[in-house]
Amino acid sequence: MISIEQMVSIMEALPDPVFILSRSGKYIDVFGGRDTRYYHSGKELIGLRISDIVEGEKAKWFLEQIALALESNKLLIREYELHNVEIDRALADGPQQPIWFEGRIQKLDFLIDGESVVLWVASNISERHEMEIKLRELSDTDQLTGLFNRRKLEHDLILHYDAFERHAVPTSILMFDLDNLKIVNDTLGHYAGDEIIMMIGDICRSELRKTDIACRFGGDEFVIGLPSIELEQAVQFANRLRKKVKRDMSLLSTGETTVSISIGVATMEPVDRSYEDTLKRADGALYEAKRCGKDQVVAS
Ligand SMILES: Nc1nc2c(ncn2[C@@H]2O[C@H](COP(=O)(O)OP(=O)(O)OP(=O)(O)O)[C@@H](O)[C@H]2O)c(=O)[nH]1
Numbered sequence: 102m103i104s105i106e107q108m109v110s111i112m113e114a115l116p117d118p119v120f121i122l123s124r125s126g127k128y129i130d131v132f133g134g135r136d137t138r139y140y141h142s143g144k145e146l147i148g149l150r151i152s153d154i155v156e157g158e159k160a161k162w163f164l165e166q167i168a169l170a171l172e173s174n175k176l177l178i179r180e181y182e183l184h185n186v187e188i189d190r191a192l193a194d195g196p197q198q199p200i201w202f203e204g205r206i207q208k209l210d211f212l213i214d215g216e217s218v219v220l221w222v223a224s225n226i227s228e229r230h231e232m233e234i235k236l237r238e239l240s241d242t243d244q245l246t247g248l249f250n251r252r253k254l255e256h257d258l259i260l261h262y263d264a265f266e267r268h269a270v271p272t273s274i275l276m277f278d279l280d281n282l283k284i285v286n287d288t289l290g291h292y293a294g295d296e297i298i299m300m301i302g303d304i305c306r307s308e309l310r311k312t313d314i315a316c317r318f319g320g321d322e323f324v325i326g327l328p329s330i331e332l333e334q335a336v337q338f339a340n341r342l343r344k345k346v347k348r349d350m351s352l353l354s355t356g357e358t359t360v361s362i363s364i365g366v367a368t369m370e371p372v373d374r375s376y377e378d379t380l381k382r383a384d385g386a387l388y389e390a391k392r393c394g395k396d397q398v399v400a401s
Pocket of ligand 1: 281293
């Protein structure tokens with residue numbers, strides 16, 4: 102049979118900190134979580150309220166979660182970030198970097214000082230969180246250029262088409278293809294061709310806003326989504342990009358071969374049933390740009 106003293110000792114040995122919190126956000130007690138590589142000691146918090154130690158919006162969020170766990174009477178699982186600089190108290194030794202926590206919040210079936218209480222287990226999941234971000238980036242990224250891949254482009258264009266349908270804010274789409282890459286590959290080798298494709302990635306990054314979506318669509322074909330940009334502005338941007346590519350490529354030693362880009366431009370229109378219709382028009386315009394002699398912009 103486990104004695105009361107042993108039970109307290111077990112509680113203190115729990116690997117993750119366990120908080121007993123009242124409905125009004127008072128720290129009634131804290132157990133466990135003593136490894137300072139992962140946690141700060143929470144003992145200093147006992148007797149304080151959440152609103153005494155974190156700023157308004159964050160405190161409100163914690164109180165909402167407590168209320169939800171109390172009302173649902175079910176285990177509530179929430180992920181959140183906390184940095185010790187956000188906490189208005191000197192906490193004993195612990196991680197200096199922000200910590201991602203998984204909070205497991207469960208109603209307790211007794212009152213303390215007339216208030217309902219929850220048990221809140223806060224597990225440090227920072228490593229897992231970082232790994233998830235890396236995996237997401239990898240699954241969204243083209244390896245050679247570091248631009249987005251087609252999967253991510255399609256995902257984002259679906260959202261932009263929804264915004265267009267709801268608020269009539271169009272996204273313009275540029276589809277472009279390198280001119281004469283095959284000759285570079287055939288004369289200077291595949292690595293020289295790869296270098297050119299990578300340079301296109303760098304140029305896109307230098308020319309685009311944070312909200313733009315640049316994607317390697319496949320092979321030597323690229324697509325750029327320009328949210329909130331009308332056709333005329335998109336054509337101007339496309340010409341700037343085309344000239345920049347030509348200038349940068351002229352500095353390479355590709356012999357007789359001139360590498361440039363041909364661009365098709367289209368903007369979401371009410372006749373479009375999905376982003377794919379806009380993309381098809383950009384593709385048609387790109388075909389025209391190639392047919393008319395390459396190194397040019399055609400709008401659909
Ligand atoms: N080095 C390299 N070449 C690639 C890659 N992906 C596609 N290519 C090449 O890009 C070329 C694409 O074919 P085309 O578009 O017909 O060739 P192009 O010389 O650019 O022709 P135009 O578009 O008519 O100017 C092919 O030779 C592919 O092998 C890549 O990742 N690396």
